Amino acid sequence: MESQFVLETRGLTKEFRGFTAVDAVDLQVRQGHIHALIGPNGAGKTTVFNLLTKFLTPTRGEILYRGKNITAMKASEIARLGLVRSFQISAVFGHLSVLENVRVALQQKLGNSYQFWKSERSLHALDEQAMQLLAEVDLESFADTLAIELPYGRKRALELATTLALDPVVLLLDEPTQGMGSEDVDMVVALVRRAAVNRTVLMVEHNLSVVSRLCDRITVLARGAVLAEGDYDSVSANPQVREAYLGSEAAVEAQP
């Protein structure tokens, strides 16, 4: 039974000074699924996300990765296990070149990150692989550009390429289409779909059209607890979900 869930939480709870932001969440992410975490503002999506990626420590509860308890591990350790996250604000290394951004991720597996006596020429062996990853997100012509100079949509593409450089088992995406115009949204949807081949993806997403296009399974959070779970059709037909979303539904549909 356990093996079909690549990522699982049991009674995951986070309290901030008496306020319960996440309340006993049981989440099960199946191998190979694109799983979305949605919910109205303040539902605790980002908190759950930060708990899963160890950027926050849970007050109670367990996190299991392939049946193994990873609750006590550090953020950098779970990244090395293959759980790699992205960020809401596009997280690139601004004053490194686009190529170097991806190469820094590739470098992690070499285990040479403490070698201060070696020449960086040893990193050029990774250049070709980095270029291939850039080609997958149409960024190869920007290889020498400083990441900070890229337009927003390209930065997100670079972030994805950097994440994929680690060849993660589980991809954790924090609102990958946030703040984007419709063209960029389509690009990111295509990128995520391609990246999700042979991988599991868990994403927090506001844009319901993205969710409906991409996701196999959806968990709806409201007030820190799981409100509903299922595929898009069953979740969107759920009256409780509709009620929770009522205030913000208009805003969601108004999005490009």
Next chain:
Amino acid sequence: MSSQESVAAVPLAVRANVERERRRAATRRRQLFYLALLGLALLAPLAIYPVFLMKLLCFALFACAFNLLLGYAGLLSFGHAAFFACGGYITGHMLSTYSGLSTELGILAGTLASTLLGLIFGLLAIRRQGIYFAMITLALAQMVFFVFVQAPFTGGENGLQGVPRGHLFGLIDMQNNLALYYVVLAVFVFGFAVIQRTIHSPYGQVLKAIRENEPRAVSLGYNVDAHKLLAFVISSALAGLAGATKTVVFQLASLTDAHWHMSGEVILMTLLGGVGTLLGPLVGATVVVTLQSSLSNGPLGEWVHVILGVIFVLCVLLFRSGIVGWLERLVKRNFK
């Protein structure tokens, strides 16, 4: 759009090669520039008093070490005087106590002591960020200052005076200022080379990534604290090397070296010259040391500090990336 397509049509391996060639050419230019600089340094004592040059090199190395931390790891230490002084005192103590100890072993002892002190400071401070990190390093450095006031081997308020310079490898008498100059130059070149290599190493890449975006570096699986700690230890080791060499030059280790003014001064030198540039600290140290010695001998006396302050304010207002950062931009704008 068409240019993009034509670029994409070139095989990736070829593109990577072109890029590599371009970088190689840049490296060659840089090496030539450093060679010219070294040639200049070799001839400098013909025109300038060697002791002054040695002072300059010691402070330049100190500032370079500080710049490694601030410019490439993004860590502002306000306690670097502790490492500078620690190197100075331990070297002074060793050379004074064990007569016949060769110069390089004395310097080595001071450097090792600073490295160890840096490791202790780093372990205590590295988890904190920004102003908290600066405060902890300042507090620890103040503790070290009072240790140097109180400890039996430091000579209290007087410091260690008349430290013998010793013989290099037990052979060459370092009383000769010119001979010592070339030793100090070698020490500086060594320290500078270590920094240059560190910045352009696999480790340096990760360090820059951490400076740019720490949470992202964590999410890529890097143990950020451990990488920062290594930068801190390398920086304190080189600051100690600078202090140790300074003690040999002036045959003196004093509380001035350990005072928080010294921590401030190295920040001033680095910011003035240009933080995060390789040559910035060298230029900054040259400007500060030259102004200090040329102005304080004149009729201005204590006003030298006021003048330095004004220069610093002007620099911060006019060229925020420091003298070297400003020059680099100027060259880029006019020659590219």
